[in-house]
Amino acid sequence: GAGVSQSPSNKVTEKGKDVELRCDPISGHTALYWYRQSLGQGLEFLIYFQGNSAPDKSGLPSDRFSAERTGGSVSTLTIQRTQQEDSAVYLCASSLRQTSGELELFFGEGSRLTVL
């Protein structure tokens, strides 16, 4: 597609439920990133994928969070047993490749998660 696509754009769930957020990166981009943005806060890095390399999961806040990337393209971020503090906008970004900050990131519009 022309840009990074994320779905759903809004998700309201009850505490304790599992949620899945989807990201479809720009075609040909080998690097994919997930960030979280809470109200009034900056972007918090969660995880990134680069080609066939093992993902960098160092930003995942707990073992309730996981992500996978199938076929080097679409990625799914899963949050199990959601908590109210998980409420945030989850942003996905992609870039041509993962380098030392030399390339710009292209962001999707985000998935706004509200946990009641």
Add this chain to the structure above:
Amino acid sequence: SQKIEQNSEALNIQEGKTATLTCNYTNYSPAYLQWYRQDPGRGPVFLLLIRENEKEKRKERLKVTFDTTLKQSLFHITASQPADSATYLCALDPSTNQAGTALIFGKGTTLSVSS
């Protein structure tokens, strides 16, 4: 500890003036620094990248400086317009190797330009 800070949470200026936003970092030695714009309810959009060997970079009404001694980048918008009102984020790669890691972002400065 490693930090990236944008000094002002909010900046209010009048149309036509120059807006100057500050980004400071500690305990990093980034080879590049990036600036993004984020409008409410939208994802960030890339504006400019500056390399460590570049002191200044310009794009239309935008100017970015990068002082690796002060560990600071300044972002200027000249002849500001109400349409420039948005949150501006600085970002850098915290690693020192070529493989790199994910960009880390400051919390942003929300600019409001009044007419």
